[in-house]
Amino acid sequence: MAAKLIDGKAVSQKIKMQVKTRVEKLAQQGIVPGLAVVLVGEDSASLTYVKNKKKTCEALGMRSDLHQFPDTLTEQELLAKIDELNSDPGIHGILVQLPLPQQIDEFKVITAISPEKDVDGFHPISVGNMMIGKDAFLPCTPHGIMELLAHYGIDPAGKHAVVIGRSNIVGKPIGQLLLQKDATVTYCHSKTKDLANFTAQADILIAAIGRAKFIDRTFIKPGAVIIDVGMNRDENGKLCGDVDFEDVQETASFVTPVPGGVGPMTIAMLMENTLESAEKGLAKTKQA
Numbered sequence: 001m002a003a004k005l006i007d008g009k010a011v012s013q014k015i016k017m018q019v020k021t022r023v024e025k026l027a028q029q030g031i032v033p034g035l036a037v038v039l040v041g042e043d044s045a046s047l048t049y050v051k052n053k054k055k056t057c058e059a060l061g062m063r064s065d066l067h068q069f070p071d072t073l074t075e076q077e078l079l080a081k082i083d084e085l086n087s088d089p090g091i092h093g094i095l096v097q098l099p100l101p102q103q104i105d106e107f108k109v110i111t112a113i114s115p116e117k118d119v120d121g122f123h124p125i126s127v128g129n130m131m132i133g134k135d136a137f138l139p140c141t142p143h144g145i146m147e148l149l150a151h152y153g154i155d156p157a158g159k160h161a162v163v164i165g166r167s168n169i170v171g172k173p174i175g176q177l178l179l180q181k182d183a184t185v186t187y188c189h190s191k192t193k194d195l196a197n198f199t200a201q202a203d204i205l206i207a208a209i210g211r212a213k214f215i216d217r218t219f220i221k222p223g224a225v226i227i228d229v230g231m232n233r234d235e236n237g238k239l240c241g242d243v244d245f246e247d248v249q250e251t252a253s254f255v256t257p258v259p260g261g262v263g264p265m266t267i268a269m270l271m272e273n274t275l276e277s278a279e280k281g282l283a284k285t286k287q288a
């Protein structure tokens with residue numbers, strides 16, 4: 001039997017419609033959620049993502065300002081821009097598109113963003129709060145994965161989740177979020193010996209490796225849920241994930257496609273975080 005498709009495009013559409021309704025409600029109180037997106041350099045994929053973020057904001061009735069700079073921008077200039085956005089009352093979320101050019105220290109930039117406007121959930125304060133299960137903006141891709149699992153009735157409790165990848169924006173946080181839902185979590189990475197030994201024990205497998213179609217049926221346990229976070233090009237230049245989607249069909253129970261799986265959820269969760277930041281701001285104003 002073929003695995004069930006986890007349709008990130010459809011689920012993200014539903015979430016965006018819910019966000020739109022809440023944005024309309026907020027507008028009645030005179031608040032328009034505002035997202036500032038900062039792009040440094042000319043990376044074509046990054047440019048596509050930021051344009052998509054802006055377009056989505058606008059479609060949902062939110063404000064979006066794109067601040068685009070050449071790749072010669074200095075770290076100080078970028079920090080000055082972030083300072084300005086931190087104190088702009090019309091901006092509820094600040095996002096610096098990654099990766100940044102090498103002359104700019106990513107960590108310095110992320111920590112310069114006010115945690116109250118950190119809609120990417122990358123600030124160490126957001127990460128710390130997430131780790132201990134306190135209120136925080138959750139990083140958009142891991143948050144999107146958790147939403148997908150919930151939407152399809154996949155409860156991580158008591159399951160063995162294996163995460164391949166240990167990046168700060170996907171691998172590490174998704175493991176923590178699964179742990180909070182009572183999964184038993186194993187992290188694998190580039191130095192893991194005998195990877196298949198671990199992946200074959202996974203009830204939920206998160207593939208964030210960065211190698212086209214690397215995970216095939218030989219790596220997975222029958223009935224496993226496979227979440228593909230990869231974004232690669234195959235030998236014909238076609239977009240594909242870390243999982244060989246066709247090959248795992250008869251073995252997996254659920255699988256996300258690429259494109260149309262985790263990717264669209266990233267943008268939807270960013271919209272939700274920006275809206276929530278604006279809602280929190282309003283609640284604070286009312287309390288004062």
Ligand SMILES: Nc1nc2c(c(=O)[nH]1)N[C@@H](CN(C=O)c1ccc(C(=O)N[C@@H](CCC(=O)O)C(=O)O)cc1)CN2
Nearest residue numbers: 049095096097098099120140259260261262263264266
């Ligand atoms: N500041 C950030 N930088 C980066 C993030 C992030 O969350 N915050 N994540 C990625 C890039 N990214 C968003 O920024 C992103 C990547 C992919 C998609 C997506 O929808 N992909 C589609 C396919 C798109 C295509 O056809 O090329 C899909 O998978 O269906 C959305 C957002 C790194 N940087």
